Amino acid sequence: MRLRTLSFAGYRSFAARSPAAPERPLQRLQLAPLTILLGKNNSGKSTVARLLHHVLLALGHDGKDPFPMDRDGHKYGGSFRDVQHGGAFFNPVDLEVELSAEDGAETTLATQLIQVSDIADDRPPLVQKCIFRGKAFAAEETPLRGLLPDVPEANSWREGARRLLKASCHIGPVRDSVQESYEVVRNKTEQRLPNSRDAIAQMLLTDVELRAAVGDWMAKHLEGWRVDVRQSLDTFKLMARRAGRESNLADAGQGIQQVLPVAVLCCWRSLGRSDASFLDIMEQPELHLHDAAHAPIGDLLLSAVADTRGNLVVETHSESLVLRVRRRIAEGRLSPDHVAMIYVEDTAEGSQLRPIPLEPNGEVEWWPEGVFSEAFVEVKAIRRAQRARGGA
Structure with a gap:
């Protein structure tokens, strides 16, 4: 409809x-x-x-x-x-x-x-x-x-x-900051929407093509920084990486953190993840x-x-x-x-x-x-x- x-x-x-x-x-x-x-x-x-x-x-x-x-x-x-x-x-x-x-x-x-x-x-x-x-x-x-x-x-x-x-998703004027770490969710029951901090993190962990698309856009327009993932068994972190440098995305500036939900939702839509x-x-x-x-x-x-x-x-x-x-x-x-x-x-x-x-x-x-x-x-x-x- x-x-x-x-x-x-x-x-x-x-x-x-x-x-x-x-x-x-x-x-x-x-x-x-x-x-x-x-x-x-x-x-x-x-x-x-x-x-x-x-x-x-x-x-x-x-x-x-x-x-x-x-x-x-x-x-x-x-x-x-x-x-x-x-x-x-x-x-x-x-x-x-x-x-x-x-x-x-x-x-x-x-x-x-x-x-x-x-x-x-x-x-x-x-x-x-x-x-x-x-x-x-x-x-x-x-x-x-x-x-x-x-x-x-x-x-x-x-x-x-x-x-x-x-x-449908609603991205408000103030987005939640990135967490220091996340637990891996393995009991996926239905398709996620990138409509929350946790959902975005889980999608970046599991959807390699989405992570690459978001990372490519960020690298091109945010001074070479791209989002990546570092996993350790049942936990993982979102990382900001550029030319051999990396840090936890939670420690990055608010600009990168606040635009992440926007980039994820737009890339997710452009990849046709939902019909x-x-x-x-x-x-x-x-x-x-x-x-x-x-x-x-x-x-x-x-x-x-x-x-x-x-x-x-x-x-x-x-x-x-x-x-x-x-x-x-x-x-x-x-x-x-x-x-x-x-x-x-x-x-x-x-x-x-x-x-x-x-x-x-x-x-x-x-x-x-x-x-x-x-x-x-x-x-x-x-x-x-x-x-x-x-x-x-």
Whole structure:
């Protein structure tokens, strides 16, 4: 299954269709194989990225709560009130999704979630509206399981959402540091995902081709350093090696440690280790890295979705990463349809999504004022200061 578009209102920093603005337009996110979220701090980029998996969780849920807040210990909020815009019980959350299945079938769901009163903030929300495949379902007449009605035609979509979420990874803005050592896990029962520190270590131990791919990328773009493994019976260590030098990766700089999950996931995807559709989320893949490594990360991200089998949504502050993606389009190596670039803007009415269309020559139809212009502003200020002091 694929999630094609998500339209929403009333979720966290995004304004709601409140009683005062019942016709407020929904914010619409149309996913491409690579979707890049741009914006200033606290504009709502992470909110958008995390909402995608939250919606999949709700679509695949089998219980009575239409919008669960917890997934295997990952919390989207303490209660529904935490995700309502402004924390106000009278602000509904509106969601509309367009889905497609492996066989080409498509479906839609439009729903509105409400909290009935200020004193019910610790209870699950109620479904005020549920329109599935163009047909309205009343909650008092047709029970719901998660966001979907409990009807036979919804079962395959519910299961598809569960499979899609299970096959997807979320790399947050702060990754766990590498451990000094790991125990070898021999009782592998199902295919691992590179979605945790321990899983990544075990995959680098057992998958020689993956380890080589990650090591080659690191050696090329991180001053010759590559990741390797040193095993001793039932324990092993991840090592950083370069030209006869080696050290425990746990003692390496944060740049190498923080980019490791990004490199492993992208190489794992590009090697085709899973044939399932996926919707991966990455927040700040460039974290702690020198700017020289940011552009190569752009290529790394593109490699993960080269076969368009899945979607990768990336939240970034890196100009070099964005420019590398635009360069690949300008070179004709990438279709502009392969990339969606979204500017998340913090306005007086809440966060808003503003698509930035890309041209076949890599140019953009418009660009948000002040974004990635900081260096130019500082250079102009230096020149003004030099002139004021009698310089050249």
